[in-house]
Amino acid sequence: MNENESFELIALCEEILDDEEVTVDEVCRLGDWLAAREEARRTWPGEVLAAPVQEALLDRKVNKAEIRRVSGLLRRVQKEWVKRREELVQQAAIERAASAASSIDLSLALLPSIPVTLRVKSHSEETVMYDVDLSGPSCNCPDWRGARSQLPKGSLTRCCKHVLDAFGRLTPAGGWPGWLGAFLEQGWKPHPGKRWFILRLGSHFGLSSVGGNDWSDVFSVVGGGYQRFGYNIAEQRWSYGNDPPQADEIAKAILSEVHGRNVR
Secondary structure, rough: OOHHHHHHHHHHHHHHHOOOOOOOHHHHHHHHHHOOHEEEEEEEEOOHHHHHHHHHHOOOOHHHHHHHHHHHHHHHHHHHHHHHHHHHHHHHHHHHHHHHHOOEEEEEEOOOOOOEEEEEEEEOOOOOOOEEOOOEEEEEOHHHHHHHOOOOOOOOOOEHHHHHHHHHHHHOOOOOOOOHHHHHOOOOOOOOEEEEEEEEEEEEEEEEEEEOEEEEEEEEEEOOOOOOOEEEEEOEEEEOOOOOHHHHHHHHHHHHHHHHOOOO
């Protein structure tokens, strides 16, 4: 069945169910639609409906039991369509995320802009959902609206926990590149006052922050990947004595940012 016929049949099923009661005339209408389209009867959802509808219409006298059966099948089709539609939306979103990941400039402390909106569950209220738009990114949760909405587009600090969840759902097959992968995977929303800048570490780019509190978050290369480190600006020490490679160089860059350099 071609795509247009598929959508036409699904729309017909939803129209029949719209008033919560399936009638004999509606079963006949559905049967006539299927009878006129052989290919539609061989593919989903026509293959689910064709035989039962045809059987119900053999004598053109549809009884209550047959109506209930057809009604149940229509509801199954409706639920399955919701599931398939969500899967299509998710797959399209993953493809857009992969495209964004392949073209990101790691020399800039900016999030990729992905034209995707996802529904994300609240961490604290089981029945609450939030809308996350990854083109900003933005979220309609209280934290984002109250503390992050005025930050520049692409700022890493625009990430509330729901934005981080949304990025996590769209992780490309090869992972997010460089420091971005480490930032997103650690899953901790940044302090609303954090500002970010890029560290050049040999042939790699690292990521660091200042502002908001005494701690700078640092994402630096260790071996073949990135790790997160914490640097206390006031006390000029690394968290738990865990120094990254090129620790002195990174510390100097952080203190330089604190004392007046422009921060991206």
